[in-house]
Amino acid sequence: MNMSEEDVQRKLRDLFSDERLGASSTLNPETIVAGAKRRRRRRQMMQTTTGMAAAVVMLGGGLTVFTIHDTDNGAAFPGDQLSLGVSSPIPQPPGPASSVPPAYSSAPSSIHASAPPPSTAPGGSVKPPKSPTATKPPAQGKVTTGALLTATGFGKLRLGMSEAEAEAAAGPLRTKQVRGACTYGYAEGSAVPGPTSVSLTESAGITVINPAGKVHTPEGIGVGSTEAEILAAYPGSTKDGAAYVAPAGAVSAYRIFLSDDGSAVSILLTSLDQGCQFG
The missing domain is CATH 3.40.33.10 (CAP)
Known part of the structure; x- marks a missing residue:
C-alpha cells in the first residue's frame, strides 16, 4: 500500500509521542521524511548515471555484463547480460572442481579425405584428377596369310x-x-x-x-x-x-x-x- 508524505509524518509523530518509549525523542518526523526523499533521489540519480555509463562502455569497448550498486544499502543488482558476438560462460558454484566440461566447449571436428588433392601444374593452374583410362576394345585381327x-x-x-x-x-x-x-x-x-x-x-x-x-x-x-x-x-x-x-x-x-x-x-x-x- 502506498502512503503519502503526510501519512508518513503523522505515523512518525504518533510513534515518537508514544509514552511507552520512556523518553521524548529529539527526532523530527519532517527531518526523517526529508532525508528519505534525499536518499531516494540520490539512488535514482545513481541508477540513471550508472546505466548511462554502462551504455557508453558497452558501445565503446564491448562490455557484456554490468552491475548496479545501491550506495545506500550496498545491495547489488545484476544487469542483463548483453552478448556482442561472445557468449559468457555459465558461472560455477564454489566447491570442488567439476569434471563436467564447460557448456561452451566443443570437440574438435574430424576431417575425412574423400579424394586425392588435385595436382598443380608448373604454371600455377590446378589440374583435375585424372579419370581412369577407358579400356579400348582389342583391334580387329586381320588375316594376311594366303x-x-x-x-x-x-x-x-x-x-x-x-x-x-x-x-x-x-x-x-x-x-x-x-x-x-x-x-x-x-x-x-x-x-x-x-x-x-x-x-x-x-x-x-x-x-x-x-x-x-x-x-x-x-x-x-x-x-x-x-x-x-x-x-x-x-x-x-x-x-x-x-x-x-x-x-x-x-x-x-x-x-x-x-x-x-x-x-x-x-x-x-x-x-x-x-x-x-x-x-
Whole structure:
C-alpha cells in the first residue's frame, strides 16, 4: 500500500509521542521524511548515471555484463547480460572442481579425405584428377596369310572374262565340263596364285572364282576370321546357310563359308547375278 508524505509524518509523530518509549525523542518526523526523499533521489540519480555509463562502455569497448550498486544499502543488482558476438560462460558454484566440461566447449571436428588433392601444374593452374583410362576394345585381327582374293578376281583371272579370255590369260581350262548353260573348269599355273575352280556362261563369262588354298581379302578376312570380324569388315553381310554373303564390289560378293565353331574356312568370289554352281 502506498502512503503519502503526510501519512508518513503523522505515523512518525504518533510513534515518537508514544509514552511507552520512556523518553521524548529529539527526532523530527519532517527531518526523517526529508532525508528519505534525499536518499531516494540520490539512488535514482545513481541508477540513471550508472546505466548511462554502462551504455557508453558497452558501445565503446564491448562490455557484456554490468552491475548496479545501491550506495545506500550496498545491495547489488545484476544487469542483463548483453552478448556482442561472445557468449559468457555459465558461472560455477564454489566447491570442488567439476569434471563436467564447460557448456561452451566443443570437440574438435574430424576431417575425412574423400579424394586425392588435385595436382598443380608448373604454371600455377590446378589440374583435375585424372579419370581412369577407358579400356579400348582389342583391334580387329586381320588375316594376311594366303593369296589375295580381290573384289574383281584372282591373279590374272577376272570376273566376266569369256572362256577364250580366261584360257588366254591362264591357259586351257582342265577337266572342263558343260552342264546346262554353265561350263566348269580348273585353272593353275603362274597366272594364278594357286589352283582355282571357275564357273562361266556364254552370256556372262566367268561368274565364280573358287581358290582351293588359303586366301584373304584386302579387308583382312581369311581362314580363321570370326563372325564378328566378318560383320565388322562387311556390315552389309547376309547369312545364307553356312556362309556369309559379303558385298565386295558393285557387281561382286564374297561367299565366306563357316565351320561349326563360327570361324571362316574358305572364301570364293562370285558375281551377284549368276546361276551356276560354286565348283
